[in-house]
Amino acid sequence: MTISQAVSTGLRRATSSGRMILLLYAINVLFALVVVLAFRSTLLASVGNTMAIEALVRDFDYTVFSDFWHHFGDRIIPLLTHVVWLAMLYMLFGVFLGGGILATLRERDRPCSLGEFFRNCGNYFARFFRIFLFFAVVTTLVAVVWGLVLSALFSSLTEDAVTERAYVVWGLALFALFCVPILILVLIADYARIDTVVNGRLRMRKAFWDSTKFVFRYLPKTFGLQLAILVIVGLIIAAYWFIEAQIGMTSGITILIMFVVQQATVGAKVWTRVVMFASELELYGGVSKPASVPTREPEIPLPLLPEPEPVSKPMTQKKRPIVRRQRKTSKAQPRTRKKRS
Amino acid sequence: MRTILYLLFLALASESAYAQIIFKEPFSQRIANYTISVTLDTDGKTLEGKETLVWTNPSNDLITELQFHLYLNAFKNSESTFMKESGGQLRGIEMTGDGWGWIDITSMRVRGGEDLTSKIEFIHPDDDNEKDQTVVRVQLQKPILPRQTITLDLDFTAKLPTIFARTGYHKNFFMVAQWFPKIGVYEPAGMRYVTKGQWNCHQFHANTEFYADFGVYDVSITLPQNFIVGATGILQTEKPNGDGTKTLAFRAEDVHDFAWTAFPDFTIVEDEWKHVKIKLLLSPGHTQHADRYIHSTKAALSYFDSWVGEYPYPNVTVVDPPLGAFGAGGMEYPTLFTGGSFWGLPEGLKFVELVTVHEFGHQYWYGIVANNEFEEAWLDEGINQYSETRIMDETYGAKTSVIDLAGYKLGDLETARTGYRGMKNPKIAPTFSNAWEYGAGGYGSITYSKAATFLTTLERMIGRPVMDEIMRTYFQRWKFKHPSSRNFIEVVNEIVRKHHGEKFGNNMNWFFDQVLFGTDICDYELTSLQVSRVRGPYGQIEKDTTSSKKPAEYESRLLVSRLGEVRMPVDVLVGFDDGTERRERWDGQARWKEFRYRSSSKAVWAKVDPDHILTIDVNVLNNSMTTDPARLPIWKYTLKFLFWVQNALQYASIF
Numbered sequence: 001m002t003i004s005q006a007v008s009t010g011l012r013r014a015t016s017s018g019r020m021i022l023l024l025y026a027i028n029v030l031f032a033l034v035v036v037l038a039f040r041s042t043l044l045a046s047v048g049n050t051m052a053i054e055a056l057v058r059d060f061d062y063t064v065f066s067d068f069w070h071h072f073g074d075r076i077i078p079l080l081t082h083v084v085w086l087a088m089l090y091m092l093f094g095v096f097l098g099g100g101i102l103a104t105l106r107e108r109d110r111p112c113s114l115g116e117f118f119r120n121c122g123n124y125f126a127r128f129f130r131i132f133l134f135f136a137v138v139t140t141l142v143a144v145v146w147g148l149v150l151s152a153l154f155s156s157l158t159e160d161a162v163t164e165r166a167y168v169v170w171g172l173a174l175f176a177l178f179c180v181p182i183l184i185l186v187l188i189a190d191y192a193r194i195d196t197v198v199n200g201r202l203r204m205r206k207a208f209w210d211s212t213k214f215v216f217r218y219l220p221k222t223f224g225l226q227l228a229i230l231v232i233v234g235l236i237i238a239a240y241w242f243i244e245a246q247i248g249m250t251s252g253i254t255i256l257i258m259f260v261v262q263q264a265t266v267g268a269k270v271w272t273r274v275v276m277f278a279s280e281l282e283l284y285g286g287v288s289k290p291a292s293v294p295t296r297e298p299e300i301p302l303p304l305l306p307e308p309e310p311v312s313k314p315m316t317q318k319k320r321p322i323v324r325r326q327r328k329t330s331k332a333q334p335r336t337r338k339k340r341s
Numbered sequence: 342m343r344t345i346l347y348l349l350f351l352a353l354a355s356e357s358a359y360a361q362i363i364f365k366e367p368f369s370q371r372i373a374n375y376t377i378s379v380t381l382d383t384d385g386k387t388l389e390g391k392e393t394l395v396w397t398n399p400s401n402d403l404i405t406e407l408q409f410h411l412y413l414n415a416f417k418n419s420e421s422t423f424m425k426e427s428g429g430q431l432r433g434i435e436m437t438g439d440g441w442g443w444i445d446i447t448s449m450r451v452r453g454g455e456d457l458t459s460k461i462e463f464i465h466p467d468d469d470n471e472k473d474q475t476v477v478r479v480q481l482q483k484p485i486l487p488r489q490t491i492t493l494d495l496d497f498t499a500k501l502p503t504i505f506a507r508t509g510y511h512k513n514f515f516m517v518a519q520w521f522p523k524i525g526v527y528e529p530a531g532m533r534y535v536t537k538g539q540w541n542c543h544q545f546h547a548n549t550e551f552y553a554d555f556g557v558y559d560v561s562i563t564l565p566q567n568f569i570v571g572a573t574g575i576l577q578t579e580k581p582n583g584d585g586t587k588t589l590a591f592r593a594e595d596v597h598d599f600a601w602t603a604f605p606d607f608t609i610v611e612d613e614w615k616h617v618k619i620k621l622l623l624s625p626g627h628t629q630h631a632d633r634y635i636h637s638t639k640a641a642l643s644y645f646d647s648w649v650g651e652y653p654y655p656n657v658t659v660v661d662p663p664l665g666a667f668g669a670g671g672m673e674y675p676t677l678f679t680g681g682s683f684w685g686l687p688e689g690l691k692f693v694e695l696v697t698v699h700e701f702g703h704q705y706w707y708g709i710v711a712n713n714e715f716e717e718a719w720l721d722e723g724i725n726q727y728s729e730t731r732i733m734d735e736t737y738g739a740k741t742s743v744i745d746l747a748g749y750k751l752g753d754l755e756t757a758r759t760g761y762r763g764m765k766n767p768k769i770a771p772t773f774s775n776a777w778e779y780g781a782g783g784y785g786s787i788t789y790s791k792a793a794t795f796l797t798t799l800e801r802m803i804g805r806p807v808m809d810e811i812m813r814t815y816f817q818r819w820k821f822k823h824p825s826s827r828n829f830i831e832v833v834n835e836i837v838r839k840h841h842g843e844k845f846g847n848n849m850n851w852f853f854d855q856v857l858f859g860t861d862i863c864d865y866e867l868t869s870l871q872v873s874r875v876r877g878p879y880g881q882i883e884k885d886t887t888s889s890k891k892p893a894e895y896e897s898r899l900l901v902s903r904l905g906e907v908r909m910p911v912d913v914l915v916g917f918d919d920g921t922e923r924r925e926r927w928d929g930q931a932r933w934k935e936f937r938y939r940s941s942s943k944a945v946w947a948k949v950d951p952d953h954i955l956t957i958d959v960n961v962l963n964n965s966m967t968t969d970p971a972r973l974p975i976w977k978y979t980l981k982f983l984f985w986v987q988n989a990l991q992y993a994s995i996f
Binding site: 028029031032033035036039040043044047048049050051052053054056057059060061062063064066067068070071083086087088090091093094161162163164165167168186244245248249251252255258259262263265266269270273 | 606624625626627663664683684685740748749750751752755758759762763870946948959960961962963964965966967968970971973974975976977978979980981982983984986987988989990991992993994995
């Protein structure tokens with residue numbers, strides 16, 4: 001399985017998951033609206049009936065902006081604090097949604113209902129939350145330690161610098177270096193989740209370990225895939241800035257156009273995240289298949305699936321007996337837990 | 342023989358060059374004249390100097406003591422007034438390591454007369470800090486008679502500090518300023534606010550700059566041969582000494598300070614504007630900004646030349662400090678100033694231009710019109726900031742002269758106004774204050790920003806041509822002298838009266854009383870705009886059957902309030918729904934004023950100060966009102982904020 005194969009399959013899968021992407025986009029909008037509506041009300045209440053703000057449509061007007069900020073900044077700052085809290089909540093909600101996204105993507109061509117999606121979210125939330133916590137701690141530690149190492153290196157490299165260029169060049173290079181382990185940790189977290197869904201993992205330590213091994217065993221592919229997706233994200237952002245520079249928000253019609261462009265950008269980024277999951281899922285299945293031919297039963301049953309649709313594809317049909325069998329053997333689950341405890 | 346003749350010729354040529362006169366007629370009184378030879382030890386960061394001061398008593402007084410500034414002692418230890426006030430930092434740049442600096446007069450003698458060395462004593466005229474050593478005085482056995490000239494010979498040793506406050510060294514870059522024993526200014530009765538002749542020689546404070554008499558400087562500098570030197574004045578000779586060092590001789594006339602820089606890694610860029618030779622000394626990595634420096638220097642030269650008068654000196658040197666020496670940047674000295682740049686600075690951030698225009702402006706407001714920066718800093722900083730806003734906004738665009746990058750725009754006047762309006766306490770001190778007596782953060786915001794803002798208000802009130810005549814008259818009348826605020830106001834009163842008669846009253850003192858000597862703020866508000874339909878006559882009234890039905894009549898009521906204590910005449914403009922406009926003039930004295938209009942049309946908007954004359958008004962948002970407020974800006978920023986929040990959420994969910 002090559003990166004391009006994984007990406008192209010991922011693209012196909014993501015594209016066929018339009019309803020789920022729409023749902024994820026809608027969730028993003030709903031979360032944002034919590035604070036944005038408050039922001040709008042604050043703006044309206046603050047500026048009242050002044051004509052001064054009319055200058056802000058045609059162009060940015062620093063005098064009006066700075067007077068506004070000076071007099072009403074105290075009203076806006078709490079909203080920005082709320083954005084931080086909201087982002088943390090959204091991060092947790094993202095953990096919750098992860099199970100639904102992966103399970104839906106895993107089902108390939110079988111359409112997934114809203115209820116089923118959220119059932120899968122619920123099924124995996126506890127395990128995904130443990131993965132999240134673990135990686136949050138590890139990432140923080142790595143960021144601190146690696147950050148200290150790199151800042152010491154930065155100081156040493158720029159000690160004899162005679163121009164700011166050295167600071168800029170080394171700063172950017174070391175920042176890129178700083179990002180590498182963080183990106184790898186993100187990768188490991190992604191594959192731990194995939195591993196959990198595909199192999200029905202219950203023990204997260206095993207999932208961490210296997211996903212770590214997987215990421216490093218196929219590092220060029222896993223990291224390459226991630227970089228490819230990052231390039232796509234970069235292109236989306238660049239396209240937005242280009243369009244923004246060309247059109248601007250200087251009249252009613254351009255504000256409307258830019259609103260559409262902005263939402264398309266957000267939607268495209270949601271789509272890219274789904275493409276990434278789908279591609280990673282594909283890569284995981286593609287490259288790990290020979291090595292991970294199940295020699296044992298999954299640790300826990302795969303998510304409960306509804307009764308087969310009459311039009312089910314052969315691949316889904318092949319899996320179904322396993323699911324049923326797992327249901328029967330689900331008594332083993334308490335035993336496993338007991339063993340763990 | 343040929344060699345001897347050649348050397349003899351060279352010596353004669355050097356001597357004649359050294360004695361080269363710059364100006365045929367002196368521009369100034371030339372009260373304090375210095376001949377200094379100094380050697381820079383680039384390893385030890387020390388100076389060894391010999392100074393001859395020829396000083397003339399400018400008064401009718403018998404002078405029995407002399408006072409000198411020893412500015413470098415501000416960096417001697419943590420107990421100096423400068424270090425106590427500044428906390429070891431200036432403009433956000435901190436002193437590093439143990440880079441203390443100091444100056445010591447090892448000998449002082451009246452030529453042909455008494456040895457004053459043992460009579461040197463530290464004084465502290467501004468505070469009770471006995472450990473401050475930035476001012477000394479010496480008692481003279483024989484008083485100096487009125488208009489008499491005295492010649493003093495001094496030897497001094499100085500250690501330069503690490504650069505954080507204008508002067509000192511960073512690695513092998515040297516910015517040598519305030520480096521020699523410098524006599525104070527003796528102010529005779531009648532000068533500025535003085536009723537009895539006295540020395541004006543303040544300690545060096547965190548927020549103070551300088552004050553000195555004009556004179557002629559002949560300075561020879563000896564240092565290692567590989568160093569490139571820039572200095573006040575004109576290079577007369579440069580000769581190798583045969584021991585790896587060289588000596589450069591500079592002469593500057595009608596200046597009141599002498600500064601120089603030395604650095605082996607400068608790139609020299611030379612250019613010319615009319616009679617002025619521009620020498621730009623660029624640090625490594627900054628050569629990309631050469632055009633920006635040159636263009637802005639020429640823009641400033643050209644503007645000042647046509648605005649207030651000719652730049653009298655034949656040259657100007659622009660120094661671009663290297664990485665790590667930003668503390669030396671953005672500072673003015675006669676015929677030399679330091680700029681500021683860094684590698685990769687985008688064109689859209691016009692900091693190079695801003696600093697260049699500002700520091701060049703000081704050649705006029707400080708260098709030529711030499712006010713007392715200790716006591717009336719606004720006269721150079723404020724007037725210069727006002728000049729800077731005009732030059733920057735006219736050269737690089739009123740809304741884009743400071744920042745024009747990625748859709749964000751900022752003009753220089755906007756920067757100045759925000760500097761004042763954005764203060765937590767804009768009443769912290771009057772603009773007319775001793776520079777060391779402003780509250781925390783007040784010095785810059787008041788002397789630069791508030792002064793520039795109220796001068797713009799004055800300009801818009803009296804008209805630009807009148808303001809231009811004021812500035813020209815003030816410059817021509819006070820060049821190479823030491824004016825006071827009173828002198829500036831006198832010029833304003835004279836020119837305004839000449840053009841406007843009694844329009845603004847007998848004089849403009851009311852204006853300066855509020856903005857210069859007072860601390861109040863200016864804030865006019867359009868408080869309400871109400872429209873109601875006028876009822877026809879009612880009660881027991883006979884029906885008029887002859888007249889046809891009258892069109893509806895409306896009463897529009899407009900309430901304008903004065904929220905601040907500053908009183909200024911102000912215009913009010915009212916717009917009606919039939920497209921007509923009415924302009925009213927209010928003297929702005931009362932707390933409020935109501936305007937009423939009865940007509941068939943309704944008032945739909947109103948603006949107080951519609952022409953933005955009152956730049957000192959601290960709130961532009963409350964200056965207008967409409968019955969049909971535009972919601973497009975709200976949508977624009979709501980949607981921008983939505984996009985921003987959505988992106989923030991997406992980045993947060995990467996795990």
